[in-house]
Amino acid sequence: MRIKLIPYERLKKEKPKNLIKDLKEGTIILVDAKLDPKEEADLIEETMKVVSEKFSGIELSSMDLTELKETTNFERFKNMIIERIMGKKRGLTIIGPAKIIKKIEKNPEELLLYM
Amino acid sequence: MVVKHFRRLKNKITSLVRRLFRKKKEIKIGLYGPVNSGKTTLANRICMDWLGEELGKATRVPHETREIQMKEKVTMKDDGKSLTFNLVDTPGIATKIDFEDFLKFGLKRKEAKERAKEATRGVIEAIKWLDKMDMVLVVVDSTKNPINQVNVTILGNLDARNIPFIIVSNKADLKTSSTSRVRSAFPGYDVIGISAKTGLMVNDLYKMILKKL
Numbered sequence: 001m002r003i004k005l006i007p008y009e010r011l012k013k014e015k016p017k018n019l020i021k022d023l024k025e026g027t028i029i030l031v032d033a034k035l036d037p038k039e040e041a042d043l044i045e046e047t048m049k050v051v052s053e054k055f056s057g058i059e060l061s062s063m064d065l066t067e068l069k070e071t072t073n074f075e076r077f078k079n080m081i082i083e084r085i086m087g088k089k090r091g092l093t094i095i096g097p098a099k100i101i102k103k104i105e106k107n108p109e110e111l112l113l114y115m
Numbered sequence: 116m117v118v119k120h121f122r123r124l125k126n127k128i129t130s131l132v133r134r135l136f137r138k139k140k141e142i143k144i145g146l147y148g149p150v151n152s153g154k155t156t157l158a159n160r161i162c163m164d165w166l167g168e169e170l171g172k173a174t175r176v177p178h179e180t181r182e183i184q185m186k187e188k189v190t191m192k193d194d195g196k197s198l199t200f201n202l203v204d205t206p207g208i209a210t211k212i213d214f215e216d217f218l219k220f221g222l223k224r225k226e227a228k229e230r231a232k233e234a235t236r237g238v239i240e241a242i243k244w245l246d247k248m249d250m251v252l253v254v255v256d257s258t259k260n261p262i263n264q265v266n267v268t269i270l271g272n273l274d275a276r277n278i279p280f281i282i283v284s285n286k287a288d289l290k291t292s293s294t295s296r297v298r299s300a301f302p303g304y305d306v307i308g309i310s311a312k313t314g315l316m317v318n319d320l321y322k323m324i325l326k327k328l
Contacts, residue, residue, distance in 0.1 A: 037271030057211025
């Protein structure tokens with residue numbers, strides 16, 4: 001099993017097709033940011049185009065890490081400013097082939113991967 | 116709290132703008148959600164209540180709806196208000212489709228593979244149609260954990276596109292249903308618990324639709 005960490009900036013430049021190539025080869029991908037909803041939809045769309053008998057699709061979880069803890073309005077505002085400057089949503093994205101990652105469970109306190 | 120109020124204000128402004136320009140085109144209300152959340156059952160309920168005929172076939176087998184289905188000119192009325200729209204039932208959105216899952220429902224290998232292929236095309240079609248919607252009913256299965264990536268992606272895309280929506284917490288007739296869990300998963304959004312199968316609370320859903328559009 002291979003795990004690859006990709007900076008969000010690279011993911012933005014590359015097309016989802018490149019990610020899919022890695023996923024089809026059994027690689028789990030970690031991205032150091034939350035994807036925006038359009039990027040999530042694009043990834044699902046690209047995945048569906050290549051689903052076959054051997055590759056049944058992906059498990060995906062893209063999350064804003066601040067969702068996991070109680071934040072004040074000031075902290076939210078501060079995060080919003082930081083994210084604008086950085087050009088990415090602070091968080092974490094896990095994308096894995098469905099044959100390897102069976103389920104990703106999110107609850108307010110943790111993220112669980114079932115393999 | 117501020118974010119919640121800002122979102123409500125944004126939705127009200129969007130709704131107002133949509134009302135102003137409504138006469139120019141036909142209104143489309145879409146049913147979106149994960150596989151087997153009850154979208155077609157709800158579409159049939161709405162069509163039976165307002166047109167007297169069903170829209171599509173609903174079964175326990177996943178991905179029964181693999182193409183966009185539309186019923187035109189559905190007129191909903193309540194308390195002097197009236198709304199005519201096209202109801203669009205979409206295939207369930209999924210991140211994975213394994214043809215072997217269909218074998219458990221008695222499908223033959225060839226049929227299962229064909230269904231899987233059609234289902235992938237259905238997901239792509241459903242995503243593409245999102246931009247055409249004037250309003251969406253996001254149908255979630257209230258017996259399951261609502262915080263899954265499909266629900267999050269759908270809601271995020273609706274928010275980003277400023278499309279008004281209602282989260283329909285379906286299957287309220289079942290013992291394990293929990294609309295409060297859906298509400299706490301998506302705070303600040305309009306959530307209603309219904310049973311498309313039995314008709315429980317659907318009249319309240321109709322009122323919400325009329326209020327929102």
